[in-house]
Amino acid sequence: MSDFCVVRTRGLGKRYGAAWALRDCTLEIPSGTVTALVGSNGAGKTTLLHLITGLGRPTDGSVEVLGRSPRDEAQNVLQDVGFVAQDHPLYRNLSIAETLDLGRRLNPHWDGEYARERVSRLGLDPGHRVGKLSGGQQAQIALTLALAKRPQLLVLDEPVASLDPLARREFLSGVLEAVAEAGVTVILSSHIVSELERVCDHLITLAAGHTQLEGSIEELLACHRILIGPRADAASVARVHNVIRESHTERQTTLLVRANGHVYDTCWQQHEVDLEELVLAYMGYDPGTPLAAAPLEPVAR
Amino acid sequence: MTWVAWRLQRTETLVALLVLALVAVLLVPTGISMANAYHHDGIGSCLSSNPGFACSNKIGAFQSQYQTLNFITNWFTLLPGVLGVLLAAPFILDLEHGTYRLAWTQSITRRRWLLIKLGLAVLAVIAANEALSLLISWWRAPLTQITGRLDSGTYDTTGTVAIGYGLFALGLALALGALWRRSAVSLTVGFVGYFAVRIIDEYWLRGKLVSPLHAVWHGTQVPGYLSSASILSQTVTVNGRVVESNSSSGGVLGAHSQLAAPGSGQHAVFHATYQPASFFWTLQIRETLLFTAVGAAMLLFAAWWTYRRAV
Numbered sequence: 001m002s003d004f005c006v007v008r009t010r011g012l013g014k015r016y017g018a019a020w021a022l023r024d025c026t027l028e029i030p031s032g033t034v035t036a037l038v039g040s041n042g043a044g045k046t047t048l049l050h051l052i053t054g055l056g057r058p059t060d061g062s063v064e065v066l067g068r069s070p071r072d073e074a075q076n077v078l079q080d081v082g083f084v085a086q087d088h089p090l091y092r093n094l095s096i097a098e099t100l101d102l103g104r105r106l107n108p109h110w111d112g113e114y115a116r117e118r119v120s121r122l123g124l125d126p127g128h129r130v131g132k133l134s135g136g137q138q139a140q141i142a143l144t145l146a147l148a149k150r151p152q153l154l155v156l157d158e159p160v161a162s163l164d165p166l167a168r169r170e171f172l173s174g175v176l177e178a179v180a181e182a183g184v185t186v187i188l189s190s191h192i193v194s195e196l197e198r199v200c201d202h203l204i205t206l207a208a209g210h211t212q213l214e215g216s217i218e219e220l221l222a223c224h225r226i227l228i229g230p231r232a233d234a235a236s237v238a239r240v241h242n243v244i245r246e247s248h249t250e251r252q253t254t255l256l257v258r259a260n261g262h263v264y265d266t267c268w269q270q271h272e273v274d275l276e277e278l279v280l281a282y283m284g285y286d287p288g289t290p291l292a293a294a295p296l297e298p299v300a301r
Numbered sequence: 302m303t304w305v306a307w308r309l310q311r312t313e314t315l316v317a318l319l320v321l322a323l324v325a326v327l328l329v330p331t332g333i334s335m336a337n338a339y340h341h342d343g344i345g346s347c348l349s350s351n352p353g354f355a356c357s358n359k360i361g362a363f364q365s366q367y368q369t370l371n372f373i374t375n376w377f378t379l380l381p382g383v384l385g386v387l388l389a390a391p392f393i394l395d396l397e398h399g400t401y402r403l404a405w406t407q408s409i410t411r412r413r414w415l416l417i418k419l420g421l422a423v424l425a426v427i428a429a430n431e432a433l434s435l436l437i438s439w440w441r442a443p444l445t446q447i448t449g450r451l452d453s454g455t456y457d458t459t460g461t462v463a464i465g466y467g468l469f470a471l472g473l474a475l476a477l478g479a480l481w482r483r484s485a486v487s488l489t490v491g492f493v494g495y496f497a498v499r500i501i502d503e504y505w506l507r508g509k510l511v512s513p514l515h516a517v518w519h520g521t522q523v524p525g526y527l528s529s530a531s532i533l534s535q536t537v538t539v540n541g542r543v544v545e546s547n548s549s550s551g552g553v554l555g556a557h558s559q560l561a562a563p564g565s566g567q568h569a570v571f572h573a574t575y576q577p578a579s580f581f582w583t584l585q586i587r588e589t590l591l592f593t594a595v596g597a598a599m600l601l602f603a604a605w606w607t608y609r610r611a612v
Contacts, residue, residue, distance in 0.1 A: 053406050056612040079408035089399040091309060102305050106407035142403075149408070 004031045006066060006153050006185045007052055013060030013209075014047050021047040023209040025061070029187060029202070034179055036196045036217075037189040038279050039206035045189040046086060048206065049157045052187070053083045066152060079108055082146030082184075086157040088139045092131030096141060099130055100148070107149045115148035118174075136167025140174060147178050154178065156188040160195065168192075172199050193276045203275070205282045212282050217275060224278055227255045229268040237268070245281040256281045302409055306417045310391045310425065317384050317429045324377065325436060331370055332440035338363065339443035348446060360447050371444060371454065377437060378457035378466075382495035384429045385470025385596075386488045388422045392603070393478030393487050401611060415604045422471060423600070430467040434459055449529025450581045453503060456531075460585040465592030470495040472599030479603035502588070508533045510587045513574040523571075529578040536572045544569075 007029040014022045022044040029035050037045050050056040051063050054070030054077060063070065070077045090099060096119055104110045119126060122140050124133070130141060139159060146154060156175070160168040172195055178184055190196060196203075203220055205213040213220060224244070227237060231253045234246060242258040256273060257263075263270060273281075339345060342363055347356040364371070395401045395418075405411045438445075438459040445455045456462070474491030481487050513533050518524055536546040576584065 050612050055402060055405060074410045075408075078406060078410075081406065083402075083406040085399060085402040085406070087399065089403050091400055091403075092398070093312065094308070098308065102308075103407065105305055106302060106404075106409050108408055145403075 005029060006031050007064070007187065009048075009051075009061065009063045011061030012048070012051060012058055012063050014044075014051060014056055015059040020059075020209050022051070022206075023060075025206075025209075025211050027204060027211055027214050029185065031185050032183055033202045033216075034175075034186040034200045035188070035202035035204060036193075036200035037187055037204050037206065038191065038193060038196070039189075040191060040283050043206040044209040045206055046157055047209075049083075049155050049187065049189060052153075053081055053155055054078065079149065080152045082149050082151035082154045084139070084142045084146050084156045084159055087162060088142035088159070090130045090138055090142055090145075092129070094130055095126065096124055096128050096130060096133075097126035099141060099145060100126070103145045103148055109150045111148045111150050114150075115144055118144045118147070134167070136163050136170065139163060139167065139171050143171065143174055147182075147184075150182070151184060154184050154186045156186065158189055158191070160190065160192060168195060175199060193279045197275045203279075205279060207283065207285070212285070213278075221273055221275065221278065223259055224273045225257050225259050225263060226271040226273055226277070227257060227263060227268040228252055228271070229255075229265075233265070233267060237263075237265070244285045302413065302417050303421070306414075306421050309395070309418075310388070310421055313387050313390050314425055317387055317425065320380065320383065320387075321429060321432055321436070324380070324433065328374070328436055328440040331367075335367055335370075335440070335443055338366065339446070344443070345446060364444075364447065367444070374437065374440065374458065375454040377433070378454075378463075378499065379496065380433055381430050381463045381466035382470040382492050382499070384433070385426050385467040385472075386474045386491045386495070388425050388429075389471050389474035389478060389491065390484055390488060392418055392422065392475055393482070393484040396478060396482040396607065396611065397484050401607075411608060415608060419475070419600060419604055422475075423468065426467040426471050427464050430463040434461070434463045449531075449578045451529065451531040451576060451578055451584075453531075456581070456584075457503075460581070461589040462585055462592070465589035465596070466495070466499065468596035468600075469498070469592040470596070472596035472603070475603035476599040476606075479606045507584065507588065508576070510591075511576060511580050511583050513576050516571075516573045516575060518571050519569070526577060527573065527575060530575040531580075533574045533576065535574075538570045538572070539568050 005028040007027075009028075010026050012022060012025040013020060025044070025048060037048065039045050047056065051058055052065055052070060054065075054074045057071050065077050066080055068077050070081070091102070094102065100112065100115045100119070103115065104112055116126070119141070122137065122144075124137060124141075130138060133141065139162075143156075143159070146156075154175070159175075160171055163171060175186060175188070176199055179186060188196075188200070197217070201217055203213060203215065203217045204211060225241075229237075229252065231248055231251065234243075234248075234253045234255060237243065237255060237257060241260050241263070243255050244258060245256040247254050256277065342359055344356060344359050344363055347359055395404065401414075404414055441455050441459060445452070445459070448455060450456060450459070470491060473494050474488055477491050477494075478484065478487035516524060516527060534547065536543050538544065
């Protein structure tokens with residue numbers, strides 16, 4: 001994929017009343033990636049996604065989607081962005097067929113063939129009322145509506161939070177298929193990390209309205225380490241590496257660090273980090289300085 | 302887009318049509334029988350040859366026959382409120398269920414969405430209330446001959462005011478819905494608010510819309526032109542002293558007052574402020590414009606608030 005960035009924000013901020021929901025958020029989402037946007041509840045995920053889809057207007061900074069402002073040039077941006085809002089809202093008293101008809105009438109690049117084919121693959125009867133479908137099926141219809149627009153960017157806000165594990169798996173498989181078929185760029189927010197590793201190749205973590213981590217999952221995992229060693233040495237590690245999380249027992253200390261180069265000290269046992277550990281560590285981490293800005297080289301394994 | 306907005310308003314439009322159909326089921330047969338009775342009893346010919354209060358016996362019999370129905374149809378002045386509030390529902394439900402986020406992230410702008418959705422609601426309210434007005438005007442035609450067009454039962458349900466009332470109720474419910482995003486409470490409070498404003502309108506505002514005329518007469522013979530007028534206030538003076546006054550819009554005082562009895566009535570002077578039947582269209586147009594303007598202002602507020610604030 002090219003280096004072209006589908007989404008680019010600079011110093012983006014959104015304030016509701018006196019409270020900043022998102023602040024000083026600068027990030028880039030390269031074309032063709034599947035990015036997980038992770039953070040605890042209230043971290044600003046939904047706010048960021050609403051700014052990207054033009055639902056919200058930035059208080060501060062700027063956001064560009066496909067090189068344009070999604071709010072001020074909505075008529076040019078919207079047709080290339082597919083969005084499934086939180087709880088996948090749909091008009092409950094329309095049938096599936098009418099819902100697809102709504103999509104056809106409101107979108108210039110509508111692919112009706114694809115939409116019908118996807119519905120029949122899901123085993124759903126187009127005459128069925130949307131309100132009578134299960135949560136998983138409604139999510140699938142909402143995804144169909146977003147994908148049949150033939151968007152370049154697909155934005156999913158907590159798409160699987162309300163789904164049972166099987167429906168969750170099926171939904172994410174649908175997203176992966178679309179990525180494989182059409183090369184669509186995807187941003188999906190979630191606070192459930194376990195499923196993301198299979199689907200996503202990029203990660204952004206948000207905490208209290210700020211971005212903490214941003215980059216390819218592979219590189220992020222490569223530059224983080226779990227170190228287990230004697231309790232007394234923790235301070236010396238912290239002088240060289242960024243300690244994201246530390247926990248102590250009487251005899252030993254466990255550190256999750258963002259390693260700045262090799263860890264040479266042989267008294268530390270080194271382990272690789274998995275995505276869930278990494279995200280959880282950052283959710284509990286309050287950096288003095290934003291780490292994403294610091295240039296880092298991946299650690300050789 | 303228009304089709305989509307129509308489809309999302311279809312249920313409410315059908316309910317509005319159902320309301321109109323129920324009204325028609327009640328009014329069409331009774332209206333035909335009332336028109337026949339009016340003709341049979343010869344009330345029309347009596348009224349045209351004897352202006353004033355001369356035909357009161359015939360009229361009394363006719364009116365008592367249709368008293369219950371007349372009483373029921375007086376309450377139809379609430380229907381513009383029902384229709385207005387009802388057609389605000391699709392917009393508020395969109396906010397309540399979060400489906401506006403679905404609509405606004407298709408390939409149309411929210412400006413267009415608001416324009417078409419609210420425009421369609423306005424058209425439906427105008428059409429439904431116009432149909433209702435025409436139906437009730439036809440039904441009330443014989444009664445209107447007797448009571449005059451300014452009788453509140455006739456005035457409220459005929460002419461153009463019903464459209465103004467409907468748009469006012471629509472605007473009020475939309476504004477509340479934009480603020481609260483809860484359909485049940487917005488529609489309920491909207492309707493109660495409509496009712497309250499209509500009461501103020503009926504008992505206070507309407508008398509101020511056009512400056513009233515004054516009538517003065519002596520003795521028992523009430524001037525004939527007052528039979529079709531709306532009386533705002535009356536006083537009776539004897540030798541320059543006020544002995545009785547009445548600020549309600551009820552019947553003409555002189556007709557029932559003991560002061561009008563032969564003997565005592567000689568020195569009594571009757572004063573009335575009133576709006577004559579010829580004010581009908583001036584009042585109707587002013588009241589319609591006033592309610593429409595306030596309704597439109599609240600509708601625009603709802604659109605602006607949603608455009609700016611909804612995320």
